[in-house]
Amino acid sequence: MFKIGIIGIGNMGEAILKGILSNTDIFSDEIIVSDKNKERIDYIVNKYSVAGTDNNERLVKLSDIVFLATKPKDIEKVLSPIGNLLDNKILISVLAGIKINKIKKFAQKAKIVRIMPNTPALVGESATGVAFDKNITDEEKEKTLNLLNSFGKSVVVEEELMDAITGLSGSGPAYVLTFIDSLAQGGVKQGLSYQQALQLATQTVFGTAKMLMETKQHPAVLRDKVTSPAGTTIYGLHELEKGKLKDTVINAVESATKRSKELSKE
Numbered sequence: 001m002f003k004i005g006i007i008g009i010g011n012m013g014e015a016i017l018k019g020i021l022s023n024t025d026i027f028s029d030e031i032i033v034s035d036k037n038k039e040r041i042d043y044i045v046n047k048y049s050v051a052g053t054d055n056n057e058r059l060v061k062l063s064d065i066v067f068l069a070t071k072p073k074d075i076e077k078v079l080s081p082i083g084n085l086l087d088n089k090i091l092i093s094v095l096a097g098i099k100i101n102k103i104k105k106f107a108q109k110a111k112i113v114r115i116m117p118n119t120p121a122l123v124g125e126s127a128t129g130v131a132f133d134k135n136i137t138d139e140e141k142e143k144t145l146n147l148l149n150s151f152g153k154s155v156v157v158e159e160e161l162m163d164a165i166t167g168l169s170g171s172g173p174a175y176v177l178t179f180i181d182s183l184a185q186g187g188v189k190q191g192l193s194y195q196q197a198l199q200l201a202t203q204t205v206f207g208t209a210k211m212l213m214e215t216k217q218h219p220a221v222l223r224d225k226v227t228s229p230a231g232t233t234i235y236g237l238h239e240l241e242k243g244k245l246k247d248t249v250i251n252a253v254e255s256a257t258k259r260s261k262e263l264s265k266e
């Protein structure tokens with residue numbers, strides 16, 4: 001019997017596998033992965049020394065907890081043959097936009113957890129939204145969160161907020177990358193090479209995020225500390241205000257959340 005099974009070992013499946021192996025006490029011989037693509041299974045089995053199969057039924061029968069990390073469009077094809085085998089097992093779905101009730105149609109007695117990670121999961125730093133099915137015990141929740149926190153940090157929400165999670169942290173890396181690129185281009189305008197400017201912009205965002213996490217202070221408090229009277233920063237901040245940066249970012253999250261709602265209805 002394996003502790004963990006991962007169905008669909010593409011980008012997200014591999015990120016989850018890497019996190020679990022690096023940051024939990026679960027060993028490679030306690031994990032089994034499956035995929036449609038045999039070359040992909042061979043690659044993962046060779047790289048991580050886990051068990052591999054192209055048979056999802058076999059994986060489910062042999063696993064305690066199952067991650068589902070195929071594409072959302074494949075849901076029916078993947079779950080129809082294994083729905084009954086998932087009775088009373090924890091099924092953690094990564095499928096963007098697929099509601100717990102839809103998964104229930106295929107796996108009525110499974111204990112479903114719906115998660116929305118983001119791309120930094122690939123480097124072990126996902127911001128993951130999590131929604132639990134009603135039939136999950138506190139002990140099972142804790143076990144699940146330990147797994148999810150192995151590839152980043154997670155926030156538990158009611159399922160209706162998963163679209164907001166998509167609009168904020170799901171799409172968030174694209175917003176932050178745009179900001180970093182803009183900051184770097186600002187440096188280029190002032191004479192730095194793009195390479196120098198990008199290094200400085202990236203480290204500035206990384207360092208500021210780390211400072212925020214470690215001090216646990218409100219962003220406005222930390223910002224005020226670096227904004228001296230008539231200094232350079234207040235001049236820069238004034239331009240951001242004029243350009244409505246805050247307004248624009250709030251609108252971006254709102255618009256992406258709305259689009260996520262539309263997509264999950266389609």
Ligand SMILES: NC(=O)c1ccc[n+]([C@@H]2O[C@H](COP(=O)([O-])OP(=O)(O)OC[C@H]3O[C@@H](n4cnc5c(N)ncnc54)[C@H](OP(=O)(O)O)[C@@H]3O)[C@@H](O)[C@H]2O)c1
Pocket residue numbers: 007008009010011012013034035036037040056069070071072074077078094095096116117118119
């Ligand atoms: N990447 C992200 O940043 C991100 C963020 C949040 C959520 N997600 C969610 O994560 C899921 C996976 O995304 P991804 O980017 O990792 O996709 P991906 O790289 O395409 O991985 C999916 C894997 O599942 C395999 N597969 C397809 N049908 C299967 C089946 N019936 N049984 C077993 N394996 C099967 C695919 O094989 P083939 O290639 O041969 O079809 C592929 O290797 C998606 O549902 C997505 O919504 C991704």
